[in-house]
Amino acid sequence: MAEARSEKLVAELKARAEALGFDAFGITTADARPDLPEKLRVALTEGWHAGMEWMEETEDRRSDPLALWAEARSIILLGVNYGPETDPMALLADRHVGIISAYARNRDYHDIIKGRLKELAGLLARRAGADVKVFVDTAPLMEKPLAEAAGLGWQGKHSVLVSREFGSWLFLGAILTTADLPPDAPHPESCGSCTRCLDVCPTNAFPAPFRLDARKCLAYYSVEHKGPIPREFRAPMANRIYGCDDCLAVCPWNKFASVSREAKLRSRPELERPALAELVGLDDAGFRALFAGSPVKRIGHARFLRNVLIGIGNSGDPALLPAVEARLDHGDPLIRGAAVWALRRLDPHRAEAMRLDRLSREGDSSVRAEWDGVV
Incomplete structure (x- = not known):
């Protein structure tokens, strides 16, 4: 029974x-x-x-x-x-x-x-x-x-x-x-x-x-x-x-x-x-709006942009350089560092021309290492 x-x-x-x-x-x-x-x-x-x-x-x-x-x-x-x-x-x-x-x-x-x-x-x-x-x-x-x-x-x-x-x-x-x-x-x-x-x-x-x-x-x-x-x-x-x-x-x-x-x-x-070109332009509010209810939102804006910038660095598309350079002055070193890597991948000559000036103004050791290409 x-x-x-x-x-x-x-x-x-x-x-x-x-x-x-x-x-x-x-x-x-x-x-x-x-x-x-x-x-x-x-x-x-x-x-x-x-x-x-x-x-x-x-x-x-x-x-x-x-x-x-x-x-x-x-x-x-x-x-x-x-x-x-x-x-x-x-x-x-x-x-x-x-x-x-x-x-x-x-x-x-x-x-x-x-x-x-x-x-x-x-x-x-x-x-x-x-x-x-x-x-x-x-x-x-x-x-x-x-x-x-x-x-x-x-x-x-x-x-x-x-x-x-x-x-x-x-x-x-x-x-x-x-x-x-x-x-x-x-x-x-x-x-x-x-x-x-x-x-x-x-x-x-x-x-x-x-x-x-x-x-x-x-x-x-x-x-x-x-x-x-x-x-x-x-x-x-x-x-x-x-x-x-x-x-x-x-x-x-x-x-x-x-x-x-x-x-x-x-x-x-x-x-x-x-599109990477659209994602890299998202600010924190835009990121939260796009990924509302999605598990992507849990990693936060900085880590997400870190990933997007790595993708851009691998894209081989110089048309994305302005978007990368716009992130070189971001307040978060995680984003700045990824932007430096993307810049060095897309235009190494441009990156080298900017390196000394940027190093003189960069206080974060991890971002400085990116400019020196030793990370």
């Missing part, structure tokens, strides 16, 4: 999840991945988390769902398909366009998913008389391996969850509950001998299959890193101004995503092919 009630409840939850716009649904137990503490310890010991200190600070809770909530018995993992309608890598050929990662071209997915999770969790609480907690990836919960345990897909060699139905394009959210729900079978790893995601990485950020070193990852530097982009990663950034989709975009399983259920999340047209 209890088993029948559980199956009926799960069927109701799945139907409601689909109605809410979730494309994938699976259940695992809270203790399904006892291997996670060791996996996380290795990554932190190796320094693969780069400057993301919060991963170390939350290690104990991050490595074990029961450390987050000891009473949890089951975890519902849910996915939303955000597969782009066009190949993100095609934009690399147009150096006048700034590439924004596919996940960031709409409303912030944290806001989208959390509201849906709360509604579904409320239904579970009412039906099962159980306690519930919802998590998106801002919380210290390792959704990807848990989603693998719940049968949504498997962690590919690029470390991102891969789905047979949606390729590498799933937003993930989780509901922890005290209810005992029947778990789904874990999904076996199905990458085979394919290494496309590893081979395409412009900075060799994968020390081995299934392992990502953020210290070499363009997505990390353009989104999480707060200082100047290290010199060795600037040219490889090309015109990527927020995130990097290369390893996701080449996954062969994406071909099935195009014939799966229609994606619920659509890109905002103005964020699909934004």
Whole structure:
């Protein structure tokens, strides 16, 4: 009798999840991945988390769902398909366009998913008389391996969850509950001998299959890193101004995503092919207006312009020089420094002619180093 009630409840939850716009649904137990503490310890010991200190600070809770909530018995993992309608890598050929990662071209997915999770969790609480907690990836919960345990897909060699139905394009959210729900079978790893995601990485950020070193990852530097982009990663950034989709975009399983259920999340047209010439002219208010509700807004105006100026430096277009020079006097040294690098790339003779005068007036050591070309 209890088993029948559980199956009926799960069927109701799945139907409601689909109605809410979730494309994938699976259940695992809270203790399904006892291997996670060791996996996380290795990554932190190796320094693969780069400057993301919060991963170390939350290690104990991050490595074990029961450390987050000891009473949890089951975890519902849910996915939303955000597969782009066009190949993100095609934009690399147009150096006048700034590439924004596919996940960031709409409303912030944290806001989208959390509201849906709360509604579904409320239904579970009412039906099962159980306690519930919802998590998106801002919380210290390792959704990807848990989603693998719940049968949504498997962690590919690029470390991102891969789905047979949606390729590498799933937003993930989780509901922890005290209810005992029947778990789904874990999904076996199905990458085979394919290494496309590893081979395409412009900075060799994968020390081995299934392992990502953020210290070499363009997505990390353009989104999480707060200082100047290290010199060795600037040219490889090309015109990527927020995130990097290369390893996701080449996954062969994406071909099935195009014939799966229609994606619920659509890109905002103005964020699909934004011109670098327009983006570099944004002041703080303009930046906030354009990216209202977008995850891009979280990095702030200075880091965003840093990325745009790197893109301009890689554009090879001298017509953008006036916009670059206009940023040489910006109040933020992060922007000034990126502008100097862009100037040196587009017109090294002009940069050298300006160098001594600018050095005499520049008080920031990082910007001075840019003028000297030694950063």
